[in-house]
Amino acid sequence: MREMFKIVGVINYLIVVFLNAFTDLGHKIIIQNTIFKVYDGELQIILTAIVNALILLPFILLFSPSGFLADRFAKSAIMKYSSALAVVVTLLITYFYYQGWFYSAFFMTFMLALQSAIYSPAKYGYIKELVGLKFISLGNGAVQAVTTIAILSGIIFYTVLFEISLADNFQTKEDVLKAIAPLGWLLVLGSLIEWFLASNLPNMMVEASQKKFNFKRYIRAEYLQKNIKTIKRNKEIFDAILALSLFWSISQVVLAIFGEFAKGELGITNAIYVQGAMAMAGFGIIAGSFLAAAFSKYYVNSGVATIGALGVTIIVFVIPSCESILSLVLLFALFGIFSGFIMVPLNSLIQLKAPRVHLGIILAGNNFVQNIFMVSFLLLTTLFAFFGTSAISLFYLMSLVGAYLSFILLRRYFVISFWALVEMLLKIRYRFRYEGLENIPKSGGVLLLGNHVSWIDWAIIQIPIERRINFMIDKDIYNNRFFNIVLRKGSLIPISKKASNGAFKEASKRLKNGKIVALFPEGRISPDGELGEFYKGYEFISSDYDGSICTFFIDGMQGSIFSKKREFKFFTKRDVVVYLGKPVCRDTKSQEVRDIIKNLKDEHET
Incomplete structure (x- = not known):
């Protein structure tokens, strides 16, 4: 201001x-x-x-x-x-x-x-x-x-x-x-x-x-x-x-x-x-x-x-x-x-x-x-x-x-x-700050990858990005009768561990259409806030789209009511910082992406 x-x-x-x-x-x-x-x-x-x-x-x-x-x-x-x-x-x-x-x-x-x-x-x-x-x-x-x-x-x-x-x-x-x-x-x-x-x-x-x-x-x-x-x-x-x-x-x-x-x-x-x-x-x-x-x-x-x-x-x-x-x-x-x-x-x-x-x-x-x-x-x-x-x-x-x-x-x-x-609703309890937001392309396909520390990571990432993100979500949650109508409107992509080929094909199609597709390569919420092992599943998404991979690291959600390890603080707002990295090549492998995400916070704070 x-x-x-x-x-x-x-x-x-x-x-x-x-x-x-x-x-x-x-x-x-x-x-x-x-x-x-x-x-x-x-x-x-x-x-x-x-x-x-x-x-x-x-x-x-x-x-x-x-x-x-x-x-x-x-x-x-x-x-x-x-x-x-x-x-x-x-x-x-x-x-x-x-x-x-x-x-x-x-x-x-x-x-x-x-x-x-x-x-x-x-x-x-x-x-x-x-x-x-x-x-x-x-x-x-x-x-x-x-x-x-x-x-x-x-x-x-x-x-x-x-x-x-x-x-x-x-x-x-x-x-x-x-x-x-x-x-x-x-x-x-x-x-x-x-x-x-x-x-x-x-x-x-x-x-x-x-x-x-x-x-x-x-x-x-x-x-x-x-x-x-x-x-x-x-x-x-x-x-x-x-x-x-x-x-x-x-x-x-x-x-x-x-x-x-x-x-x-x-x-x-x-x-x-x-x-x-x-x-x-x-x-x-x-x-x-x-x-x-x-x-x-x-x-x-x-x-x-x-x-x-x-x-x-x-x-x-x-x-x-x-x-x-x-x-x-x-x-x-x-x-x-x-x-x-x-x-x-x-x-x-x-x-x-x-x-x-x-x-x-x-x-x-x-x-x-x-x-x-x-x-x-x-x-x-x-x-x-x-x-x-x-x-x-x-x-x-x-x-x-x-x-x-x-x-x-x-x-x-x-x-x-x-x-x-x-x-x-989220801003009642949290103060969000985004570093490197300019790294998210204004157009073209974007595969968005990052760490997973809470149940509301999807919302935290979407807040500052005008383009709608197509999140990949567990099929059982997607098919839940209470959530399905809203999730359909949100253009989410259901994925199952047993049958993921169809989900990856759909993700490839949306990337080719210039959409942002996001997933959490850890496959689960981190129990201790530390960056876990990255699954290679996203590598099955076709890389023949006009765009890039973008990375993010969410810091500050560990201990919140939406994380695995909770620390209840009813009268104080929690500061959450999201670090967004520069776009990298579409065929960057999982281990390299993990290393980039792990170093994001240090890069922005130095």
Whole structure:
């Protein structure tokens, strides 16, 4: 993490991201709290949904222009001029506060969102340019955490100042705005600082684009059709966009209906309590974002998103049964953690897979599709509320949407989701470090050989390697009726001591197809942690594949609960180091491979 923050411009960029979210949210909170104070029931839900819709609409209307700008011009310049626009908008907002013009101030949420719609593709595209592919997950985690800190602090800051400024001296919405009008100057100050810092961001544009924007083609929706084809071209990108869209739709509805739920079901009328409970999701998102980045340390771990979706679904289903503000605080914190699990890997995946020349369009397309979904869900929420549907019923409807989101993510990322869950469970008790990970080839057949000291060696080896490993496993375990379904999905190769020819032929076939095949030549878990005799069976695997043998040595698992000789230490984490050797010739014999593995630790530590 420290290495990323040493990159010139990273800290400046993150402050700009913070101020942009903090200022945008400040005005939204003031308007939402005004609605909360003045209106009740279905009308409160409807007006809250309309505010959210005004924030979302610009991202739909400016899909093509914002994507064009982010691809045509330096992303740092886009952020600079968008920040300047925010200064003008916040000055107008402040004037409307002082005049008590509620509907004018209400409409200005649309204008602030207009500025954000232009700003957003450049902001997210800048991550890849600024920190590179090496830190793309960590960069997204930092941006998500900083944005959430801005949202969290903005909710608390502006809600507390709102309540202090207002007290009980109001009768109408106009009275409310006039009472809190000085808060507008804080919005202006935030925009001015943001503009100053954005003006000093480094220009990371590698090559100037020659794209031109034709307004007639925009009006005729020709750009829209073309750009939608662009974002649908890569199915993995488009699926990630759809998954994020469903998640944000659930979140928007939850935020829109929670005020009425708290007021109608729990009798909470203080805006600080309502906003404070929802703000706990912010603390969760901060933690969840960095956790998701940690689980994506070696590659973008999309399986974490599935776990996040399952968690969000359960939380949304449970919220209506809560009867205290403390339980809601806990649930919103968990909601935030699982939200971070969804946002960081899926946003990183989109940026990673998007070609540089279309990055702006794809990120704008991501905003476009997400906001189409969110506006649609808010309109449905408004419609349901108009016909008297309770907030509790809407929570249950959103849990059904969450179940569908979980299903589509699990279907696409089933295998990697399993590994993500395994990694999360193991990291509760173990700290893993990998030395020589760069020695594992990115492509081609790899026969992976190493020592065997515990029942979970297979998981320890797979954690840092994005390519799925085809492990050779005892046939009796493979055929066990409790494990067989999962093991089949994991592409394991069953092997029997009595009949191993078929297994070796299958291993040869997979190596020729460019897969990684792994086995433990000792044939059993070491009883004392020492390297045992190597069987020569793997030498029967054909060596006529395009690839090599790679070796590993696992150190630190002897004495764990999963080893033969156990030493129980319940309250301390165990440090485990895996040493990976340089590729060797495909026909290297068993004794030579054993000697290489035996010396791996010494080679890395000298």
